[in-house]
Amino acid sequence: MKSEQTYQRIWRHVAAIPPGQVASYGQIARLAGIPRGARIVGPALGRAPASLALPWHRVISASGKISLPAGSRARRVQIERLQVEGVCVAAGRVDMQHYAWRPTLDELLWGPAAMDPDAADG
């Protein structure tokens, strides 16, 4: 049980976001078991090992806006990757009503949680 596990949980849930869909920071935080921990998701993504190849670009604000600073390289990368996946990004925003990721019960049960050793009891 290291404190690092918090980030790892976040990473696992981010990894579960399907291509062409987006999730909010708060949504990821809730999935990771941190109901009000939206603010730690961004930093967690920034600190993620590149080897994980996380789809961090699929995480945006609850309002559908790209949270990365205007003019930053990362922001352009995020927008570009989303567009490549077919997500329409206009004026730095995404239509959450259309692209928001809605995990099914199966995904919640068989997704990242199933990979979590702590959740894999008998």
Place this chain on the structure above:
DNA sequence: CGTGTGACTGACC
């Protein structure tokens, strides 16, 4: 251990 700081959010005009 207290304090400051984010890739945030929801409430309230």
Place this chain on the structure above:
DNA sequence: AGGTCAGCCACAC
């Protein structure tokens, strides 16, 4: 429908 504000959690010093 959009700007402002205070609360929030984990992490680094």
